[in-house]
Amino acid sequence: GPVALATGLGQIVFTSLIGFVIAIAMDMSYLSAAYVSVALTFSSTIIIVKLLSDKKEIDSLHGQIALGFLIVQDIAAILALVGLTTLGASVTGEDSGYLSLLMIGAKGLGLLGAVALLMKYVIPYLTQRLSNSLELLTLFAIAWAVLLGASSELLGFSREVGAFLAGVSLASTAFRDSIGARLTSLRDFLLLFFFIDLGARLDWSMVGSQLGASLVFSIFVLVGNPLIVLMIMGGMGYRRRTGFLAGLTVAQISEFSLIVAALGLSIGHITEETMGLITLVGVVTIFLSTYMILYSYPLYRVLSSPLKIFERRNPYREADIDTFAETGAVDVILMGLGNYGSGLMEHLLRRKNAIVGIDFDPGALDMWRKKGVPVLYGDMADPEMHEHLPLKKAQWVISAVRSKEMNLALIHNLKKDGYTGKVALTATNSQEAAEFEKAGANLVFRPFKDATEQAADALTYAMDFLPKSVDWPVSFLELRIRSDASSAGQTIRELPLSALGISILAASRGGRIFYEPTPDFRIFPADRLLLMGHPAGLKDAETILNHLEARRDAEDTDRFEIAEIKVSEDSDFSGKSLAELHFRQKFGATLVGIRRGQNQITTINPAERLQGGDCLIVIGKSSTIKELKSLAPV
Incomplete structure (x- = not known):
């Protein structure tokens, strides 16, 4: 140009x-x-x-x-x-x-x-x-x-x-x-x-x-x-x-x-x-x-x-790619919009995540900008680029770039900027994965390893055991359950397949094949199902089984929190053991430890008796923790 x-x-x-x-x-x-x-x-x-x-x-x-x-x-x-x-x-x-x-x-x-x-x-x-x-x-x-x-x-x-x-x-x-x-x-x-x-x-x-x-x-x-x-x-x-x-x-x-x-x-x-x-x-x-x-x-x-x-006071040539439309909540900042990053972006968007994409390829940025996704031109190894990122809002920073040097530079710069969220990096081998975890990565992706596992699952699928031809007006369909499908977690009984005249002949999971699964067989993400029925019914069944969730339920978006709950001197809890209180069943939270004066009890024994002045370290959903805090001191 x-x-x-x-x-x-x-x-x-x-x-x-x-x-x-x-x-x-x-x-x-x-x-x-x-x-x-x-x-x-x-x-x-x-x-x-x-x-x-x-x-x-x-x-x-x-x-x-x-x-x-x-x-x-x-x-x-x-x-x-x-x-x-x-x-x-x-x-x-x-x-x-x-x-x-x-x-x-x-x-x-x-x-x-x-x-x-x-x-x-x-x-x-x-x-x-x-x-x-x-x-x-x-x-x-x-x-x-x-x-x-x-x-x-x-x-x-x-x-x-x-x-x-x-x-x-x-x-x-x-x-x-x-x-x-x-x-x-x-x-x-x-x-x-x-x-x-x-x-x-x-x-x-x-x-x-x-x-x-x-x-x-x-x-x-x-x-x-x-x-x-x-x-x-x-x-x-x-x-x-x-x-x-x-x-x-x-x-x-x-x-x-x-x-x-x-x-x-x-x-x-x-x-x-x-x-x-x-x-x-x-x-x-x-x-x-x-x-x-x-x-x-x-x-x-x-x-x-x-x-x-x-550098000019206003580097206007890059002004349009250095900024993006501000959004409310930001779930993920995704760096690297190549083949792997774009696929990850599509799956995260289907799960209704709010995402900001980062790449230095103007073509990739234009493609996602036309789809309405906020994107920013930048290099993940550039510390100046972090000034333009909504790091305080983001829960995850994900790198889809398979570069050891860039990933280590990214996590170093994020720590330097005081980022408190979680970081996911992409590794090409186990040695890199170990280095990333040591550097502080919360999650490490290994695309090649994950792909080989899925390929092995596909090769051990029950479809291979079917006869080559069937002299009967019936068809077969191999279907993989997506991780964001609404059918994931349901039993066969709960699915409206019988009304369509569809039968599940077999299911493959982790290399193991389940023939003629019972109505109580529960379907999980990444399961491979072998369906039999009329072609029209099979098409409808595919739509039903891989139907995406329309929205995220409030229960799914509830976060875990950790809090301290103090036991008062005259509390009914004082002198009672955890087993007697049925703490988890009663409050829906897990006791992590007890701070008693200068001592910290980190190994919880159900027979441990609480004392007045104890501080209970509990973890649970934010709604549960909020309710416990309203009762404090207990």
Whole structure:
């Protein structure tokens, strides 16, 4: 969008100008300074995509903005390569410059026109035909990139120009996500050879003489480029955190920088020393910026306060996603609205829970906002985001994100903010679950473990034991009882299935099968029932059995409370044992302990006799505790 274009072009202009001034100040020639300044402007898209994908931030706001201005950089790099190719061809003869320029221009337009026609009429048809086989689709994508790369080189351009056009053409198809997913491992494998080539370019005999200059330019790229992006995005109304995280993605030079330098070397514009300088800057910045991106959140926490000068008083670009319509009671704050989080959101909404959703994917936020769910843009690891959350109202804070570092940071920040509710985190394995529980999580979800248990239940279901075909007008239906179904907890006798002509042949629970269950058989959530009857009756039975509760009963919403009830000196309770008082049966509350003077009785014996002045520690429903408090002292 506009922010990607403005940031990309602005960063290119400012970086090249400042880099040129620094190079001139270091006594470089104007031509060498121009090449160095251009090389400093381009950042490595392939490395950034790899890092953001690994951190699962590719769909975040700062991730989308970063990808946008990196594409702008790539387009500028392609234009620079075409220009240098034309310039290189023109130096072959004094009178052939204009002719070479016309020839290169004609070849470039011809290549673009051919790719455009193929994108419109051929590639969609081919990808559609090949989509039945992912292997063929992947091979076609690779072959197409190689073909365009070779054609581009044959026409006098660099291979990278053709490869870029191949990527653009494949991105226009309906199968770009499938192709991208299949090429991920190949991308990571080929990235290894990029670093091998980068290391091979280093001439160690020149490193010593270029060490000082490379240090200056590396600091400029590592610090200056992110600051340029931060200032541009801050001026456009984005928060400093978004600008900082996006800015870190330009803290290294690109493979295009090395290609531009290599072209300049081949046509005699720069020397081996300048080429070595650019290569050394590439090695240093790629190495250090990788760790800056991997540890971007701790780095931001350290620099957050000084970076306030780059944030407008009203960061209006994110104002609409930083706030949400205030609600009354908030049952759950759900962080992470991906596949697992969205499924959890739907189930909680069906149970009439009041939920606030948190995610950094604008697409996910728009989807839930259209459904009327209050949502907020934010990163769960961002402590500043907690200022916008209704933590005092929420009973639960749930993380549906499977990230150990983010979950631990979340629970740390919640404790720091004084949150008194309960916390549920999502773990990928038992080791993470143990760490979360040790950190203070009240509940730990294990999606993969839970899913395997349900899969095992499904495989042991009684439906497998039915005959393959029945010569009779009868049908069968396998049905799983949902945890929020109104039939859960009822007996078969209480269900109106007989009126529909429906019989329950078997029920599966926890891997055990109950054949021909009796009318007193009680149905529980997650039970799998095998129904038999007429197709129309089976459809009605499915509706009845999985009918959702229309509302939450007042009894269900009654909370447990703990209170102290004092025994007066002249109380009828004094001198009597708990067994004699029938305390639980009489008051509907459980005695947890007794505070007697300086002593605490935590193990309750029914024969324990109460004394005047005792403080009874009781737990029960809020209505029961309220009634007991009205009687105090007893």
